[in-house]
Amino acid sequence: MINVIAAASAAVSAAGAEGEEMPSVLAVPIDELIIGIIAFLIVFGGLAKIALPSIKKTLEERTNAIEGGIERAAKAEAEAKALAEEYRAQLAQAREEASAIRTQAQADRSALIEEARGEARQAAAQVTAAAEAQLAADRAQATSQLTRQVGELAVTLAGKVVGQSLTDDARVRATVDEFLDDLERQATG
Amino acid sequence: MSADVVVASGGLDCHLLSGCGFPAPGAEIFMFDEIASFTIGNLEFGITKVTVLLFLCVFLILGFFIYAFRSPKLVPRGAQNVGEMGYLFIRDGISRDIIGKDGDRFVPYLMSFFFLVWLSNFMGIVPFAQIPVTSIFAIPVAFALIVYVTWVPLGVYKQGFGGYFKGMLFPPGVPKAMYVLLTPLEFLSNLIVRPATHAIRLFANMFAGHLLIATFSIAAFYLLSASVIGILGSAASFTVAVALTGFEALIQFLQAYIFTLLTAVYISGALHQEH
Numbered sequence A: 001m002i003n004v005i006a007a008a009s010a011a012v013s014a015a016g017a018e019g020e021e022m023p024s025v026l027a028v029p030i031d032e033l034i035i036g037i038i039a040f041l042i043v044f045g046g047l048a049k050i051a052l053p054s055i056k057k058t059l060e061e062r063t064n065a066i067e068g069g070i071e072r073a074a075k076a077e078a079e080a081k082a083l084a085e086e087y088r089a090q091l092a093q094a095r096e097e098a099s100a101i102r103t104q105a106q107a108d109r110s111a112l113i114e115e116a117r118g119e120a121r122q123a124a125a126q127v128t129a130a131a132e133a134q135l136a137a138d139r140a141q142a143t144s145q146l147t148r149q150v151g152e153l154a155v156t157l158a159g160k161v162v163g164q165s166l167t168d169d170a171r172v173r174a175t176v177d178e179f180l181d182d183l184e185r186q187a188t189g
Numbered sequence B: 001m002s003a004d005v006v007v008a009s010g011g012l013d014c015h016l017l018s019g020c021g022f023p024a025p026g027a028e029i030f031m032f033d034e035i036a037s038f039t040i041g042n043l044e045f046g047i048t049k050v051t052v053l054l055f056l057c058v059f060l061i062l063g064f065f066i067y068a069f070r071s072p073k074l075v076p077r078g079a080q081n082v083g084e085m086g087y088l089f090i091r092d093g094i095s096r097d098i099i100g101k102d103g104d105r106f107v108p109y110l111m112s113f114f115f116l117v118w119l120s121n122f123m124g125i126v127p128f129a130q131i132p133v134t135s136i137f138a139i140p141v142a143f144a145l146i147v148y149v150t151w152v153p154l155g156v157y158k159q160g161f162g163g164y165f166k167g168m169l170f171p172p173g174v175p176k177a178m179y180v181l182l183t184p185l186e187f188l189s190n191l192i193v194r195p196a197t198h199a200i201r202l203f204a205n206m207f208a209g210h211l212l213i214a215t216f217s218i219a220a221f222y223l224l225s226a227s228v229i230g231i232l233g234s235a236a237s238f239t240v241a242v243a244l245t246g247f248e249a250l251i252q253f254l255q256a257y258i259f260t261l262l263t264a265v266y267i268s269g270a271l272h273q274e275h
Helices: A002-018 A030-162 A170-188 B002-008 B049-068 B079-099 B101-125 B138-159 B161-169 B176-223 B228-271
Strands: B036-040 B043-047
Touching (some): A030 A170, A030 B043, A030 B049, A030 B079, A030 B101, A030 B138, B049 B079, B079 B101, B079 B228, B101 B138, B101 B176, B101 B228, B138 B161, B138 B176, B161 B176
Antiparallel strands (some): B036 B043
């Protein structure tokens, strides 16, 4: 700074020493002053009215774009989260439904099996009963047939033994019947 | 310039060993002949090299920024990138830093000052231009005057005539008796010294820098002769001139920055009540 002042004052004194016609460097001619002011005003007007409004707008738009981008991203994230939540809920519901259906199916199957088993049991019982009835009837028939044959054989045998025919005698038949009844009674008693 | 200067300061034959005294450059290297002149009313306007360079600066600044921002894109490229760098340097680095968010409408104003002053300073090291426009005292005075007639009315408009000058001349938190001393000082410091130093700081830096470069350039020529000392002395002088040119490039930017920064400080003081 001292250098600056020294140089300036040296220059001024040098200018002063050279003669009267040399104007001082510190002179401020009014025309140069006005030219300086005009130069500034042109730059200021040009920048303020032409060059800078557009860039100011662009910078604002850029800020908005960046802020908007962040906002949009946050919104998209929230949406995605909500969607995932929804899907999860739907999935859980579907799983529940599937499990209910499975349970129902199991119950249905058990019922069906039970029913089929019942029917089968019933059919088996019927068959058994029919067979038993048939068997009883056959036995009864066989028994009565056998009884009669045994009687006849016994009579025949007795006739042969006593040497007389007892075949058509009612009295003999009565005797045989009594005898047989006795046998039956003995068998049952 | 150098040829002009050399001719102006003793001619081509003036060398150390030819018995010629050192033709130190003086104020004459800041004086330029009128190229043309015109008269508006009673006032004659002289057009000199400096005037031409000043309007070249105006043209370059407007040309560049209008070109760079002609159709700005959200994703900048090329000239727009560079232009935005300049714009944001002023907006974020000066305006928002010093004035705050409400300083955004002063960005074109501050930007005009910064680039006009910087480019005007820069003309000092542009080949063939080789004169800082701001080393002509009227130019910094014009700029400082514009700043002065901006912040004073702005303060009155924002804070009211009484409020603004009361805050400036009667700083609060001071014993009443001190105002006898303080008020004249504040008046002098704020309303007279402040605009004067604003202009002189820029002018003197540019003036001195240019004078230094000119001195060493002339010395390089003056010392040159067909001898060892002549060659060494000339080379040393030339090296210093080159180094000073690089140094000046820094000073030119710095002074433009300081000028704009102070402008922002003055506007900020006008907008906000000083504490």
